[in-house]
Amino acid sequence: MLPERLLNAVILLTLLAVPLAALALDEPFIITLATKVTILALAGVGLNLALGQGGLVSFGHAAYFGLGGYAMGILASHAQSFTPLMEVPFLIEGTKSMPVIWITAIIVSSLAALLIGALSLRTSGVYFIMVTLAFGQMFYYFAISWPAYGGEDGLSIYVRNGFPGLNTLVPIQFFGICFVLLCVVLFFVSRLNRSAFGLALDGAHQHSERALTVGININRVRLVAFVISGGITGLAGALFADLNRFVSPTMFSWHTSGEIMIFIILGGVARICGPIAGAAAYIILEHYLGDVSEYWQVYLGFILLFVVLFAKGGIVGALTGSRGKAHG
C-alpha cells in the first residue's frame, strides 16, 4: 500500500509523462486526451471541495463549468468579430487573452455559486441534490434559447486564445498551461484542506451539531466552500472550451454534472488527487471501450456500481488502503 502523498506524486508525474512521451512518439492525439483529462480533473477538484470535503452533493456543477465555457466563448467571439460586448454604460471589449478569460470565468462562476449556494444550502440531503440540479438545468435551457450566442448550435472560436509568450496552438504548450493551472489549484486546495477552514468544513460535514456547538456558523462555511468550488469548476470550463474551440449548451447539461461527479467517485471522494485518477480512468474507458462497443457506458455503469459497493475510496482509496483525510 502506498502512502497517499507518494501516490499523488505518481499520479501527477504520470499525467505529465504521458503527453511528453506522446510528443516524443509524435502522437498529438494522446496529448489532446491528456489535456482533456487535466481539464476535467480540474473541474472534479472543484466539485470535490464541495462534495468530498464539505459533503455538499451538488448535482449542478455543470452550471459553473458551462458559465466558464461561455465566459470564454462570449469574450472570444466578440474579439474575433471585433464587436464590443457592450458600449453603455461603459465599454467592454472581447478578448483573446487567456488570463483575462480565466479571471472572468472564475468571477462569473463564483458569483453564480454564491447565488445558487445561498438559495440551495438552506436545504439538505436529496432536496439539495434536486435544487442544484434544477439550477443547472435552468442555465442549460437558457443557453439553448438564447440566440445571440449560438443557441442550441453553440459557438465556435476559430483560433485558440493566447497566452503571453506561448503558442497555445501547439498541443503540448496548451497541455503545459492546463497542467500548471491544475497543480496551482491542487496546491491551494490542499492548503485549504489543512487550514482552519478545512477543519471546520470537514467537521461540519461529519457532525453539523458539533460544529455549531463550538460556535461555527456552518452555513457561512459551506457557502464559502461552495463559491470556491464553483470558481474552480468555472476555470476548468473556460479551459475546456479553449481545448475544443467550441462551447455549446451541452456543457450546462446534467450529464456534465453527472460526469464530473463520476470522476470523483471513481477516483476517490475527498481525496486530493482522486479527480485526476477518476478523470483519467473515465477518458481511457471512453476512448478504448468506446472503440470496442457503442454501449461502453454500460460497462462504466458496472464499474461504478462496483466502486460504490466494494471500493468506496475509489482508485486512490484502493491503492493507499487508507481512509485518508489528514489535517496534519
Place this chain on the structure above:
Amino acid sequence: MAEAILSVSDIHKSFGALKASDGISLDLFPGEIHALIGPNGAGKSTLIKQIAGGLKPDSGRVHFCGQDVTTLNVPERARMGLARTFQISALAMSFTVLENVMLGCVGEARGVFSFFRPVMTHPGLLKRAHAALDRVALRDFADVTTSELSHGQRRQLEVAVALTLNPTAFLMDEPMAGLGAEGSKALTDLLAELKQEAPILLVEHDMDAVFALADRISVLVYGKIIATGSVDDIRSNADVRSAYLGEEDEA
C-alpha cells in the same frame, strides 16, 4: 445573591399534544452546580436544547450573561461562552482526538476563515487544545482516531471540547452516562473543579454523582419543575420521592 449567569423564564414547548416544557423557569448562579433530574422523557434534553439555541421555545425567554439570547442561534450562544456536552456523544468520528479539540479552539478563536495556514501546527490553538486534553487526561490519545475511543473516553473528549470554548457556563446532558465507577469518580472530581470557573447546569441520572456535586437540584417531571432546593431538601421532599426517587427504588 449574585446575579444569575443563565436564567430561563417560563419556557413552554409542545410536540403536538405532548408538553415537553410546561412553564419552566430556572437560574444558574456563579460557582454552582445546578442539577436537573427527572424520569426518562421528562423533558430534560429538550430544555437543554432550548437553552443552547437548537430548538425554539413556543414561549418564554432565555437570558445569558445579562442579555436576552432567546433569538440567538446555536453558534452565537456558543461564542458567548455557553458550552454544551451531549447525551449522545457528538464528535467528528473520523477526526483524531486532537482535531476534535482543535475544532473547538478554531470556533472559540473565531478563526474559521483562515484558508492557507495549516491549522494543526498553529502554536496558540495547539496550546489551548492540549491544555483541554490534559484536564480530561486524554493527552496521550491526541493522535487516536475518535471512532477508536472507548465510550468513556468519548465522554471525556466531549468535556474537553466544551472546555476549549472558554466557557461562561456549561450545559451538560448526562456526562456520566455509561461511565464505569472509576470514570464517574474522575469526572465527578473534574466537575467539582470546573464549577469554580463556570457554573454547570447538570442533567444526570447518576444519583451518587448528583448528591455529591449539586449545590441545588431541580426536579423535572412531565415538563414541569416540581421542586428546587438543596440536596437535603430534595432528598426529604415527599413529592419528589413519589414522582421520581420512588421509581428508582422500584427499578
